[in-house]
Amino acid sequence: xxxxxxxxxxxxxxxxxxxxxxxxxxxxxxxxxxxxxxxxxxxxxxxxxxxxxxxxxxxxxxxxxxxxxxxxxxxxxxxxxxxxxxxxxxxxxxxxxxxxxxxxxxxxxxxxxxxxxxxxxxxxxxxxxxxxxxxxxxxxxxxxxxxxxxxxxxxxxxxxxxxxxxxxxxxxxxxxxxxxxxxxxxxxxxxxxxxxxxxxxxxxxxxxxxxxxxxxxxxxxxxxxxxxxxxxxxxxxxxxxxxxxxxxxxxxxxxxxxxxxxxxxxxxxxxxxxxxxxxxxxxxxxxxxxxxxxxxxxxxxxxxxxxxxxxxxxxxxxxxxxxxx
Numbered sequence: 001x002x003x004x005x006x007x008x009x010x011x012x013x014x015x016x017x018x019x020x021x022x023x024x025x026x027x028x029x030x031x032x033x034x035x036x037x038x039x040x041x042x043x044x045x046x047x048x049x050x051x052x053x054x055x056x057x058x059x060x061x062x063x064x065x066x067x068x069x070x071x072x073x074x075x076x077x078x079x080x081x082x083x084x085x086x087x088x089x090x091x092x093x094x095x096x097x098x099x100x101x102x103x104x105x106x107x108x109x110x111x112x113x114x115x116x117x118x119x120x121x122x123x124x125x126x127x128x129x130x131x132x133x134x135x136x137x138x139x140x141x142x143x144x145x146x147x148x149x150x151x152x153x154x155x156x157x158x159x160x161x162x163x164x165x166x167x168x169x170x171x172x173x174x175x176x177x178x179x180x181x182x183x184x185x186x187x188x189x190x191x192x193x194x195x196x197x198x199x200x201x202x203x204x205x206x207x208x209x210x211x212x213x214x215x216x217x218x219x220x221x222x223x224x225x226x227x228x229x230x231x232x233x234x235x236x237x238x239x240x241x242x243x244x245x246x247x248x249x250x251x252x253x254x255x256x257x258x259x260x261x262x263x264x265x266x267x268x269x270x271x272x273x274x275x276x277x278x279x280x281x282x283x284x285x286x287x288x289x290x291x292x293x294x295x296x297x298x299x300x301x302x303x304x305x306x307x308x309x310x311x312x313x314x315x316x317x318x319x320x321x322x323x324x325x
Contacts, residue, residue: 121288130289140324146260194233
């Protein structure tokens with residue numbers, strides 16, 4: 001791209017700031033100086049395009065007008081240079097150009113919320129028997145990452161299994177469970193729900209196997225699941241679908257629409273306040289929910305980031321954040 005075009009693009013923000021200042025000064029002087037009459041949108045756009053072509057691009061490219069409209073007392077023009085479009089603004093008298101558009105403040109705030117301060121252990125709600133609810137879907141790479149973390153906690157501190165409940169995100173439509181990644185995920189969600197509800201002592205054994213390669217049949221056998229009972233649960237709407245509906249009610253209650261979402265003692269919490277997607281961080285978060293921390297909470301777990309997706313090992317090439325929505 002020609003240097004002058006690049007200059008127009010890269011320094012647009014600085015020019016806009018200078019232009020805003022100039023506009024303020026210009027408006028302040030309206031009592032001592034007669035304002036120039038407004039141009040039509042087409043006239044202002046034409047003037048801006050001519051200025052850009054003559055003074056900015058100077059023969060090294062050509063700006064053409066795509067469209068023009070009135071926005072917040074200015075003319076918004078969209079121009080095209082080398083097949084790329086650039087939104088810009090020009091004052092109604094055609095005297096001040098704001099390259100590269102402006103900032104829609106309300107939209108900016110909505111898309112860039114003020115970061116909330118990290119919560120500490122003291123900030124979290126306490127309970128005699130705390131409950132950490134983890135909302136996931138079974139084929140989400142990051143949901144699998146959270147299941148891997150929780151499984152690691154349970155393997156090392158079995159007592160905490162009573163304080164952890166994995167729940168599933170989804171819905172029921174026409175008497176059938178649905179999920180964000182399709183039918184296969186929905187079926188696996190229901191399978192895991194049925195194991196959790198009716199063969200709970202086998203749940204973590206199944207998860208420990210499933211998160212490695214996702215081999216359902218092998219994992220059912222290795223975990224010692226009663227497959228006949230499991231199949232009945234999945235087919236019986238008064239069992240499997242009823243259990244799933246309770247999960248979905250909780251999902252709606254907590255607005256837990258991202259996999260994973262953590263809820264501790266009825267309040268949304270973030271593992272990133274305590275170190276990220278590691279067994280130690282989530283264990284610490286959960287233990288902060290006790291009125292009095294049990295001795296087993298002092299056990300140190302791995303601070304390595306857990307692997308995402310299916311993985312034969314706990315750790316691997318993974319990202320600290322991420323979710324499925």
